[in-house]
Amino acid sequence: MAERGKAPPANPWAPTKDRAGQRALKRDAVLRTAAQLFSEKGYAASTLDEVAVRLGVSKPTVYYYVDSKDAILFECVHTGLQMLQQAIRDVDAAGGRAIDKLEAAMRAYVAIVTQDFGMCVIRVGEDPLPPASRHKLRRMKAALDNEFRELIRLGIAEGSIAPCDPKLAAFTVAGALSWIGRWYRPDGDLAPEAIADQAIAVLTRGLCGALPAAPRATPRRR
Amino acid sequence: MAERGKAPPANPWAPTKDRAGQRALKRDAVLRTAAQLFSEKGYAASTLDEVAVRLGVSKPTVYYYVDSKDAILFECVHTGLQMLQQAIRDVDAAGGRAIDKLEAAMRAYVAIVTQDFGMCVIRVGEDPLPPASRHKLRRMKAALDNEFRELIRLGIAEGSIAPCDPKLAAFTVAGALSWIGRWYRPDGDLAPEAIADQAIAVLTRGLCGALPAAPRATPRRR
Numbered sequence A, B: 001m002a003e004r005g006k007a008p009p010a011n012p013w014a015p016t017k018d019r020a021g022q023r024a025l026k027r028d029a030v031l032r033t034a035a036q037l038f039s040e041k042g043y044a045a046s047t048l049d050e051v052a053v054r055l056g057v058s059k060p061t062v063y064y065y066v067d068s069k070d071a072i073l074f075e076c077v078h079t080g081l082q083m084l085q086q087a088i089r090d091v092d093a094a095g096g097r098a099i100d101k102l103e104a105a106m107r108a109y110v111a112i113v114t115q116d117f118g119m120c121v122i123r124v125g126e127d128p129l130p131p132a133s134r135h136k137l138r139r140m141k142a143a144l145d146n147e148f149r150e151l152i153r154l155g156i157a158e159g160s161i162a163p164c165d166p167k168l169a170a171f172t173v174a175g176a177l178s179w180i181g182r183w184y185r186p187d188g189d190l191a192p193e194a195i196a197d198q199a200i201a202v203l204t205r206g207l208c209g210a211l212p213a214a215p216r217a218t219p220r221r222r
Helices: A019-041 A048-055 A059-065 A071-094 A098-113 A116-123 A129-159 A167-184 A192-205 B019-041 B046-057 B059-065 B068-093 B098-113 B116-123 B131-158 B166-183 B190-204
Strands: none
Touching: A019 A048, A019 A059, A019 A071, A019 A116, A048 A059, A071 A098, A071 A116, A071 A129, A071 A167, A071 A192, A098 A116, A098 A129, A098 A167, A098 A192, A098 B098, A116 A167, A116 B059, A129 A167, A129 B190, A167 A192, A167 B166, A192 B166, A192 B190, B019 B046, B019 B059, B046 B059, B046 B068, B068 B098, B068 B116, B068 B131, B098 B116, B098 B166, B098 B190, B116 B131, B131 B166, B166 B190
């Protein structure tokens, strides 16, 4: 997840002997370029012509790797959601307290929604797609919501999270973090890590959370 | 702000003698119906034909009140942003500590983004509009961001808010609250007030904020 939003992919059209690997690389470049375009201009205003122009290839070349604009959007959102799912699985596998897992999941979430596919999940999402695709992606989103909810539930049970409505608390967390994907600019002066630090501080300790009236054992992260 | 999202407006096509008032009412019904449609189906997929069908009038009747689909979206987003601005002004006029103003502003924000025009600000926004309109609405949004930032700055100065980056903290707050406008269903079982309570609790006291390790004077709101 070290990749920053708009870094141009290495040129996958350079000659090579590894045909299958090259095909996968080229397909990824098409998807990534389309994800950037959709996030910048909106789905309706984006064309595969422009994807081709950005990649310096012909439109038929683009169609060699993908079937349609809808298929591209599906792949972009699906990939972004898979990244988010994998991040939660990694966090879970690392073990520890629920609150620590939740913090790690929040950090990974910010890292992903500030990258091409994750940003496309937030800014475009599944809404423009036909019902079957939309339904599949929504199920993935609901599963992710549930992971956050479960971590909050476990945190309450272990005593690291204050009693609250896990569903609404999870929506608050996901909302605050998802919004970052809406305003984040890869060429701006804020690094995703710094944004994550501040958002996590507000969400875990609260705007009023580190006041002299209620000092906390752990120092506030800057 | 007692209105709930999809309540059908009283029929403004009923006969009356107050022509100017009736015209304003009818125009409002057109805008409100369009805002609901845009939020439900997305801007690109919405047509003025469908606005007319929902109102039970002809398409020319719709055009008598508004010039174009773009003009409607501009009005919807403009109205939603004006409501948010007015809410901040009201909160400010009521006086008190910055943290209390901030909480009141957060509560008003949730009330507005769960209503027709506010929801349209969040779900559709200014992106589909031509540059001049987009620019005007973005300036209004930036001014709103600034109001939240200023309240956080004042809260830090008065000692009610923990030292933090006011810009990123304001984005975190606005993100968590705006997201509510994305998932809220007027026919769902959660009232905007209950959603606001939980979101405000998380944002001001934090997920870990009411733990035994750091007891707080004020009881957690349910």
